[in-house]
Amino acid sequence: DQGARLAEPGEFTRRAFLNGRLDLVQAESVADVIAAGSEEALQVAVRQLAGSLSTELTDLEQRLSRQLAALEVELDLLEEEGLSLATSRMTAELESLRDKVNQLLDSYREGRMLVEGLRVVLVGRPNVGKSSLLNALLGRERAIVTEIPGTTRDVVSERLALGGMSVEIADTAGICRPADPVEKLGVARTDEWMQRADMVIMVMDNTQEPTGEDREIYRRLSSRPHLLVVNKKDLPPVVTEQERREFFAPAAVSFVYTAARRNQSDIRELKEKLREMIDREFKKFSGAPMVCHLRHKLLLEDIQGCLERSLRLLAGSRPLLDMVAEELGQARLAFLELTGRRRDEDLLDTIFANFCVGK
Known part of the structure; x- marks a missing residue:
């Protein structure tokens, strides 16, 4: 010694x-x-x-x-x-x-983002493809994906670099009327993460008509930076893009279409949209x-x-x-x-x- x-x-x-x-x-x-x-x-x-x-x-x-x-x-x-x-x-x-x-x-808002990274949250109704989208953005299987609605019960998050910034992107439980206590906790956790988010990606299903739940989700996120993603574009749509836009009127909305499990060019386009939003909304560092x-x-x-x-x-x-x-x-x-x-x-x-x- x-x-x-x-x-x-x-x-x-x-x-x-x-x-x-x-x-x-x-x-x-x-x-x-x-x-x-x-x-x-x-x-x-x-x-x-x-x-x-x-x-x-x-x-x-x-x-x-x-x-x-x-x-x-x-x-x-x-x-x-x-x-x-x-x-x-x-x-x-x-x-x-x-x-x-x-x-x-x-x-502080900008300073916290630099130290902790941006918080980006994927939200939407159950089984619209949020977990598939998270995996596609990360380039690996991070979240469990099945055809069973409600597979994601808790928040799954991971970091990636986008637009020169560290981004924590989170997959959340589908927002719906909870059918059991566990699902209720998952929806509550989604609400909590949505409130803390710097940016929200709302995911919808190309094969489903928009619902009142979609309208309510959009109402809650519309005051902060957001993107609207229509997933499963490789499947036949049930409504036209114009009908989908009119559903959210009088808000002027636009959509990014993806086939998260099949088309990497869609994911590159989505990442580019995210980079543009980061540059526009968050990169305001004056020195x-x-x-x-x-x-x-x-x-x-x-x-x-x-x-x-x-x-x-x-x-x-x-x-x-x-x-x-x-x-x-x-x-x-x-x-x-x-x-x-x-x-x-x-x-x-x-x-x-x-x-x-x-x-």
Whole structure:
């Protein structure tokens, strides 16, 4: 025994953080660099590691601290000399800080997609070919396919690269009136995944007329990016394309036709449609600092709330300055927790437990 031991997950990055070589945001980005599923995700993670987001957060915290220090000095003078405080300058600065925080929060949708990948969900009535379509998109047999309606009872998901982004695509249970408790759970899980989806692919059967269930499914997904796929195009249709369009009126819909188990050219066309939608709807990365983790988002929401409450307190006919100071103090603590200058060992254990061994 020479005193050697196996490295703990994330141990070297954790040492760099504890020794002041990285802040916590930069430390988290090390894992993002390793796990990057696309070129865009890697570029953002490298910028975060270089300190792009950390610099922005530190600047905001310093501006906030200056306002808090000035307020505390003024409070002492008010108490000692009975002076009144002009709040207009402080209000303008806090509004500017709030707007900057809101910009960071607005970047979370894109940031999360880069780190976690896009969530694309296949939905539709039972036995329309969702599982066959998933297998065709993946190029291998991932989901069980049979002619028996309701074969898929739970969500089956897998990742693939599309349009330069990592995409998690999920096959879900068919949406219908459940016939048993297991089917009911499957439909509930489908609803849950549809709510979380960034993009939805609604699948219909070329050999079946559209139904009220199809109309209801479309109503629930129409507000988010989506594609309508008519599967089994190699079989005789029961309605024309025009009749299918009219069924969904007044919505202006278009369809992609596939024969998922027979024709790879259809799948190439579908993938191209998906790439076009990804480019149009999701690739809006400006290079500005971006929030990619839920931890960051939640703390920034706390800061946003503190700033909003401070501004309301300052807007009153008799500003409640003690309470403003308390709110700004809480906002500052949240900034310090973001960058790791306010440490929580349990939080560090949680963050670094997700790293590779060593690293």
